[in-house]
Amino acid sequence: MLKSMRKEIKDRKDDLKKKVSSIYFGGGTPSILSILEINNFLKDIHRFYLVNPDAEITIECNPDDLTARTLLSYKKMGINRLSIGVQSFDDTDLKFMNRSHNSKEAIESVELAKEIGFKNITIDLIYGLPNQTLKDWQSNLEIMFDLGVQHFSAYSLTIEEKTALYHLIKSKKTTVLADEKIIKQFNLLQAKAEERGFIHYEISNFAKEGYFSKHNTAYWKANHYIGIGPSAHSYNGSSRRWNTYSNKKYISNITTNTIYFNQEHLSTEDQYNEYIFTSLRAIWGVDSNVIKERHGYEFEAHFLKEAEKWKIKECIISNSTIYTLTSKGKIIADSIASDLFIVSS
Numbered sequence: 001m002l003k004s005m006r007k008e009i010k011d012r013k014d015d016l017k018k019k020v021s022s023i024y025f026g027g028g029t030p031s032i033l034s035i036l037e038i039n040n041f042l043k044d045i046h047r048f049y050l051v052n053p054d055a056e057i058t059i060e061c062n063p064d065d066l067t068a069r070t071l072l073s074y075k076k077m078g079i080n081r082l083s084i085g086v087q088s089f090d091d092t093d094l095k096f097m098n099r100s101h102n103s104k105e106a107i108e109s110v111e112l113a114k115e116i117g118f119k120n121i122t123i124d125l126i127y128g129l130p131n132q133t134l135k136d137w138q139s140n141l142e143i144m145f146d147l148g149v150q151h152f153s154a155y156s157l158t159i160e161e162k163t164a165l166y167h168l169i170k171s172k173k174t175t176v177l178a179d180e181k182i183i184k185q186f187n188l189l190q191a192k193a194e195e196r197g198f199i200h201y202e203i204s205n206f207a208k209e210g211y212f213s214k215h216n217t218a219y220w221k222a223n224h225y226i227g228i229g230p231s232a233h234s235y236n237g238s239s240r241r242w243n244t245y246s247n248k249k250y251i252s253n254i255t256t257n258t259i260y261f262n263q264e265h266l267s268t269e270d271q272y273n274e275y276i277f278t279s280l281r282a283i284w285g286v287d288s289n290v291i292k293e294r295h296g297y298e299f300e301a302h303f304l305k306e307a308e309k310w311k312i313k314e315c316i317i318s319n320s321t322i323y324t325l326t327s328k329g330k331i332i333a334d335s336i337a338s339d340l341f342i343v344s345s
Helices: 002-011 035-048 068-077 091-096 103-116 134-147 164-170 179-195 214-220 247-255 268-280 288-295 297-312 327-331 333-340
Strands: 020-025 051-061 081-087 121-127 151-156 199-202 205-207 233-235 239-243 261-265 316-319 322-325
Touching: 002 035, 002 247, 020 035, 020 214, 035 051, 035 068, 051 214, 068 103, 081 103, 091 103, 103 121, 103 134, 121 134, 121 179, 134 179, 151 179, 179 199, 179 327, 214 268, 268 288, 268 297, 268 322, 268 333, 288 297, 297 316, 297 333, 322 327, 327 333
Parallel strands: 020 051, 051 081, 081 121, 121 151
Antiparallel strands: 151 205, 199 205, 233 239, 239 261, 316 322
16 A cells, blocks of 8 residues: 555656645544654655645644654654644543543643644544533633644534444434534634634634644645545646545556546536635635636626625625625534535536
8 A cells, every 4th residue: 555655656746836835644544654654755755746845744643642752753754743633631522432542641642742842733622522511612622722732623523324423323322412502612612712812714723823734724725735545635726636445446556557536627616616615714715806816707796796695694794805704604604605606507
């Protein structure tokens, strides 16, 4: 597998015309790879691509994977940002989510990373868990704030079919949290983050000034990117491609130089819709001038007409040509975005 991924890195060296501003090891648990294996990927990227000297290099990791030796090795090879999958600082929550670490290990992993010298640390938290009270959620947030991280992502629990949680709910062994309770948790999240000096720069993401994720920001601003490995996605501005999810097929096709991905060319409507969806979620919002310049007056007129309804409902505010979500609007961001879309007939 690793050999095939390294070959893809080399084979696609001409796909990215600009300097690399971020490198992200994630979409799974890359911290299970050896130090040598991760370093080999970084060497290949620097060999075949032009990488900015100040590029953000992130690795996703679990709290129980992090030792002083591992962290020192990451730092030495140039990794400068850690994304630690904490999920919760409550042992009951962690047990419910079947996580292998406990709250003590989560706290110690962040403290150890800081001691080693990492100055850009982000963690993930989940709210809206069954039986999670507002007090429980506030306790989670306070522990995180006291750890002094520069960035965090907070996601509402989603229930996917064919998962253990889905079957627990279907069999009535547990119940989902009521929407009004989840909204209260989200509102508390926004208020406490602001109190602690965090900028709510995207629906699920919060950062101190200067610590917005370069990598995720590239997605939200529709910059070009390359994804390596099975199921990885890539985007070049006009088309999107995704690698086969099958490990066996990926390895076989990479080895034999045959097609290992699917590709979709984006229509004008698709590109408009993606701009709406990604930009509306972020602090920089949607610029009606950008819509006019990229797509023409008809698209701009459609957007302005539909956005006005949400302004009246106090879900969107505008400053000149920039349209952003209010706190009220952020709760139903996806519904608002889909209402602003243009659907091809």
